[in-house]
């Protein structure tokens with residue numbers, strides 16, 4: 001019976017704690033994780049902040065002297081000296097404050113930088129499958145905006161709240177020494193203040209979440225409009241798009257206003273309650289002075305100290321909305337750092353890759369959809385292989401397996417006879433030149449695109465690669481040649497020119513294996529045959545693998561394979577499909 005009641009109480013407490021808890025367990029864990037290694041510096045900083053706060057004591061002492069002695073005695077030079085003393089101490093206090101800020105900023109920026117590095121490193125090891133299922137705009141805003149919110153949170157907590165707490169404690173001691181009854185009177189407001197803070201804090205938390213969702217949606221819509229402007233215009237959807245942007249903006253300004261109002265309510269409630277405590281002190285202290293139980297100097301000193309304490313309390317309680325925003329940001333960053341699958345191969349072995357690959361008994365499925373069934377394939381070094389097959393038969397999937405983006409559920413792949421499981425995948429990819437259906441062309445100049453991944457390449461090497469890829473003629477015909485800006489995704493070039501640029505970029509690395517995915521989408525078979533003929537004379541003489549749904553590419557290959565219903569079979573060059 002007693003155990004049952006105890007457990008009921010525990011459940012009740014847990015539920016209420018969950019309801020009132022403003023901070024997430026994972027967010028707190030992440031914060032601790034990033035600041036754990038510098039706890040000694042943080043401790044030193046907290047101690048220094050506490051020592052700095054002790055500097056308010058001589059200031060308060062001088063104020064009391066001023067009102068209790070110098071002023072009643074009409075001691076003008078004493079007044080001047082005490083005034084000067086207060087100014088000097090304040091300046092000293094500010095100088096130490098600046099130095100402390102410099103110190104803590106060094107720690108914060110290092111930690112925030114580390115978190116950003118870890119998030120980016122995490123992205124680099126996430127599997128292609130995870131990235132393809134992610135909402136890229138959301139991921140982008142998490143990395144950029146939420147790491148900035150973590151920075152703000154750290155600033156507020158360590159640079160603002162921590163010294164404020166230290167100074168507040170010193171001031172509280174001074175106040176207790178001066179007149180503990182007045183402190184007790186002011187403390188009556190404290191429970192109301194904490195309760196109100198928490199209640200408003202919950203509404204701030206809800207409004208922050210709503211604003212962040214609206215912001216992500218706005219960011220996503222804007223990127224969509226920028227990225228798919230052609231499609232929007234071609235489908236005559238400009239009006240429809242503007243309407244959904246308008247809805248996004250309404251939502252953004254509505255939630256933004258609500259969040260700012262929550263912040264304002266929080267600040268107002270806090271200021272009114274502490275102001276109310278100040279009036280109580282004034283009245284009760286005035287009565288004590290009138291009754292002769294307290295000197296005017298003591299009351300004024302008390303009032304100044306209480307004012308300073310109020311400033312520190314403002315700092316602590318006023319920072320709550322920022323902590324809540326930071327908490328939400330940390331929850332999302334925690335997701336980026338801990339969720340999703342990582343790259344399937346983690347081997348370390350470096351290889352002198354000769355361009356030969358083997359697949360043995362490879363079976364691959366996306367969930368319950370089996371795409372490849374027990375596939376065997378030998379790609380000898382220096383060979384020219386074509387893999388053909390109808391749309392959706394698994395050609396790109398096969399390529400993704402070859403470049404190590406995915407791992408088969410059964411079977412194994414080998415590069416130069418070494419199992420993929422043992423290989424350093426980055427090393428293997430460096431020796432491969434892969435030109436996907438949509439070559440990765442980014443906004444910048446032709447030269448920047450060509451040299452991505454090979455910044456050390458000489459102009460002669462760049463020109464040689466462009467010549468082999470049949471890109472040199474069109475590049476030289478451009479007014480700015482290699483310095484031509486080609487726009488987002490290479491929009492200012494034709495599809496064939498983009499394809500040639502992609503091939504030239506792949507060839508610049510002198511790959512042992514060149515993979516061309518659907519090259520006939522933008523190049524005719526004649527151009528591909530010419531490319532192959534050129535590569536035969538290239539000093540590095542790469543293995544070439546062409547994957548296409550176009551039966552004509554077989555003319556360019558020594559061996560032809562056909563993918564059909566998950567099986568790979570060798571076919572005669574005359575009739576591959």
Ligand SMILES: Nc1ncnc2c1ncn2[C@@H]1O[C@H](COP(=O)(O)OP(=O)(O)OP(=O)(O)O)[C@@H](O)[C@H]1O
Nearest residue numbers: 132366371389390391392393394395396397398549
């Ligand atoms: N990431 C994925 N998750 C689930 N299914 C996928 C994924 N990628 C491809 N598929 C499915 O696997 C099958 C093979 O796709 P794949 O892209 O490999 O075909 P393909 O032969 O390259 O087609 P195409 O010639 O049209 O480019 C298709 O049915 C496709 O819908």
